Amino acid sequence: MSSLSSHPQVEALIERSNRLGADPRNTNYAGGNTSAKGTDTDPVTGDPVELMWVKGSGGDLGTLTERGLAVLRLDRLRALTGVYPGEEREDEMVAAFDYCAHGKGGAAPSIDTAMHGLVDAAHVDHLHPDSGIALACAADGEALTAECFGDRVVWVPWRRPGFQLGLDIAAIKAANPQAIGVILGGHGITAWGETSEECEAHSLEIIRTAEEFIAARATDAHPFGEVVDGYAPLPEAERRARAAALFPVLRGLASTDRPQVGHYTDSDVVLDFVARAEHPRLAALGTSCPDHFLRTKVRPMVLDLPPSAPLEQTVERLKELHAAYREDYRAYYERHAAPDSPAMRGADPAIVLVPGVGMFSFGKDAQTARVAGEFYVNAINVMRGAETVSTYAPIDESEKFRIEYWALEEAKLQRMPKPKPLATRVAFVTGAGSGIGRAIALRLAAEGACVAVADRDADAAAKVAAEIGPRDVAIPVAVDVTDEAQIAAALRETVLAYGGVDLVVNNAGLSISKPLLETTTADWDVQHSVMARGSFLVSREAARVMTEQGMGGDIVYICSKNGVFAGPNNIAYGAAKADQAHQVRLLAAELGEHGIRVNGVNPDGVVRGSGIFAGGWGAQRAAVYGVPEEELGAFYAKRTLLKREVLPEHVANAVFALTAGELSHTTGLHVPVDAGVAAAFLR
Template identity: 50%
Template sequence: MTQPTTAPFPVWNAAHAATLDDAHQLLYRSNLLGSDLRITNYGGGNTSAKIRQTDPLTGEPVEVLWVKGSGGDVGSMKLDGFSTLYMDKLRALKGLYRGLAHEDEMVGYLPHCTFNLNARAASIDTPLHSSLPYAHVDHMHPDAVIAIAAMANSEALTRQIFEGTVGWLPWMRPGYELGRRLAEYDAAHPGLRGIVLGGHGLFSWGDTSRSCYENTVDLIERAQTWLHQERHARQLPVFGGVATASLTDAERDATLARVLPVLRGLSAEGAPKLLHLNTSAEVMAFVNSKDLEPLAALGTSCPDHFLRTKIRPLIVPESVYTLQGAELKARLSELLAGYRADYAAYYERCKRANSPALRDPNPVVILLPRIGMVTIAKDKATARIAGEFYVNAINVMREANAVDRYVGLPEQEAFDIEYWLLEEAKLQRMPKPRPMVGKVALVTGGAGGIGQAIARRILADGGCVVLADIDQEALDSVGADLAKAHGRDHVRGVRCDVTDEASVIAAFDRAAIEFGGVDILVSNAGIASAAPIEETSLALWNRNQSILATGYFLVGREAFKQMKAQGTGGAIVMIASKNGMVASNQATAYCAAKAAEIQLSRSFALEGAPLGIRSNVVNPDAVIRGSKIWTGKWSEERAAANKVGEGDLEAFYRDRSMLKRSVLPEDIAEATYFFAAEHLSAKSTGNILNVDAGNLAAFTR
């Protein structure tokens, strides 16, 4: 979410910067600029410095352009995120330039300019930095400046606001031609501090990294101050005024939990997608406004925005999302079909002879009056970032319309960026996604040893995990560890008592709100108990049945409902036990409940098959290391039943097995992953996989 305009920008730390060489000062400047979303968003903008270095071939000093490489993010990049190129070779490219119609071929020459065998690919913005005569250059996408750049009277207002110290050029696609025009304009207007690009952003510069940074920030602050003063003077209602009021949090969440799985499934188009919800103040002001429809239809202006959001969003009227069941699905399907048809028509109107094929025509940004904004993408981070970019677009529209008139980028120009062959080449270079990307797993008992191991295995292949556990303290700790290791976008925690129907429903509602739904259920919450039959109390029996049978039923039922609503299949994996196949001495309540889990899984497999929902069982045995159930009385009870010391239990179970090997949480995780992964077990349902190092009595038959 964009930060408040009243907060100060990050301050240059002169003492720290003094300890850095030129390259690291560039990195420091870049990270500082990228740390504030008012300056630029994730992946947006680029920075450069022209640095004197020793040529590794000649030993002579040469001028080297350090510039953010292709696909990087200035806020989080490291030193290896910069491309390095010989400036003399970049200048020599001027003699090879054949004009605007051939400018894309210039990108092919950039690798020939590489300094010191740097493998980081140079971006299309490289000529913009090499063409300007300044030692340090920033190209940022601040909301305040883009708002001015996207106004109908942008050129005159730029001159007025910056008192002639900032130039203005009309929109042009980044590349060699824009670099040439930037240089010509700067040469014709000496003394400029920067140049605004129509509908796009800001170029600014300085003699040092510090002066460049401070110049950039000062220009953005000037733009912000002017916009604030103009808004205050005009006192126009934001976005034309309020048309409707937001739902209460409870009403909103109940609606989203019902709608999002349906929306997610209808948008999948053969590949799983994840959703991200944004209910920030900026978003709510927009979706609840009178100007929502006309402004949304204009599309975004800055190419960095629409490359991630598509040029226009889909608006879902309240009359649609208040529907239920089949009616809801039918109306959402109609809306999405209409959007896809409009997008295909846009493609046909604008395509060139050599345009890449039509891409996914589904919306990325979906606006719901009274609720907020949902963004949809192949993974959670991409969905979240798309939402952040549309918030930037909202800010631009708000500021521009409050002062002048917002103007979106012409449709053909937007298409030529979206379907630019160089952008297509960048997409083709992206690595193949890991097999769990776009998938969401809810793991009960997620804070325990086996639950953690299962979560880590799914996360390792790109999936997202909702950890459900009754132990809030353990849940918080494990969730923080997993988020640190795999990224905050991939992990959520929810307290859940599997014996409480309302708690279970709330857990799945939270999964829908956080990710759009659930593709994989791992029913793993458990306890263990031991007692001779005559000493097995009704309370002990009921506790086992409540957690291990009723609990597995409740989470399975809610997963089944959500998977059915999505319409894209799913995988249910029940972590039962060897004891579900063969009875153990003095564990009647436990064995009976575990047997119930196995039969329950078969029932889910039977009813789920027509819907593509698979259900399978993993049967562990004697997972002692890392398992929470062995920290209580169970360890003492099993040691007594088997007439061994507690410290000898692992050795006892290991030696009892046919393979003479200990079973670890990671072993259960691998078996679970097999059943959860569509690419491994798409044709497996109603099955049982024992992970017990070999127990003859437990052989399935």
């Protein structure tokens, strides 16, 4: 088989897909699929062979590459119509797609593959535009489709995606040669063309025509009703403060069945929706497009109090609503589950709407949580459009269940890679702009955590966060740990980014090496202010969040062998480290009842990559020991039992070991990372 990129149909398909997927008006993230048919050379026979390239399962149009395409032989795919056992057994056809594959590799074919292969057109687009779904979910969608498009676009009644839907659309196209596409009831749109350019133009024509049709029907009466008295959005600063106060509670509730990461949205679309009179009715109806409710669940949890309600009352009401939501979801499952249905996956909400404040969405990682929120914004747009031209009427609950607990969807979930050890954990690392802190931040992120890279140097924090990845993985947070208000603000920023905090590393520090008689009170104060006081303040603020979440947590102090070993000319630093070391024991004893484990790491001098040593401590300690500064790391190594130099990565390894779950029953421990300094052995 020739390489995909050498085929002009594939190049055109990728370019079309990326253009369509780049505009959220056309389709949602990871939603929809596109295809192209063409002729290539069979590598075995040398004869021409008809192929179809189609976006595979789980990909995203906006970022689609050749690797995301499934490649199938059209003759074999179309031959499946002769063995199709009927709608009751249509799921069996998905396994048959594997026998239609051309060549090795490629993405797994999606459930929509039949739609693309059976429709007699060289190019096919299946998309989920808000405007198209608004018509698809309107009570009189069929009549509105005819009014909007005439006979140029045809209505297809709701049918679960699969082989039969592909047959239906193929028959509709054959019977309507003038049509450029269809509106799929409760679902989305499909368009076609004989060239890639024509197919794209037809897709955009359907989307833009629907947008214009809805806009022309708009009146002065808002489709969601009037703003309810007292439900208007809070001012921004007050709104975000309220969100930060509620988010850990909500994250803990949403993690009842399994830990979740959160995302907060206070966009105008969301704030307007939850302020208006009709939002409880519409939210209760749930979403419709399968791509929507697979990520948002069939309906959100909605707070029924105004934003002016006291915080304590709001928290108690959210707990009551959560209990009721779980009961309702279990009842939904039991109403529709068959003996062979997959087990219930969890009864917690994925979307929580709070009037005046915004939307909180949850998922197995930050990206999943963010995308869930984006999908619910799509759902709001759909509701607005449907209510503008008619009445919002999503597919029946029983059909939603058939999608949510589809055996094929379950198989797709089972194929997902195993979560990393720190998946769903939110980490806050101080002094993370360089040295040990940077190494810890990188390691925790590599193991699946979302990381707040906290440092006094905002530029250094931003650089490390960018090195780790996008905001779904890491955020920079500027904070001076000697400033109580800055610490509270930094934790609020972390909470608003990910929903809470689970893993705190007190690493920020500095070092002043002087003999007793030369140590000033200023030296003493700054040493203790940053390390002893700073770690106390960070731990106190983080513990507040952790206890509100009710999910346990980890606090790790990067202490030092100097907290145990009495080295020369080191009174201020050594005493501050000893203070931190005892904080570990004190907090382990106090926070254990909340499931919060507190442990410490005692490194030897970490010279290479250390901001502290580069900032003057290295020269000072080299002078104390009478060695050149460039040989200080080797000097430290020689005095250890293992004769090895300690690096930032070795400290990061210890933090990971303490927090990754294998030491789940360990708290109050200090782990030496010093290559063996006998004088620092713990007693």
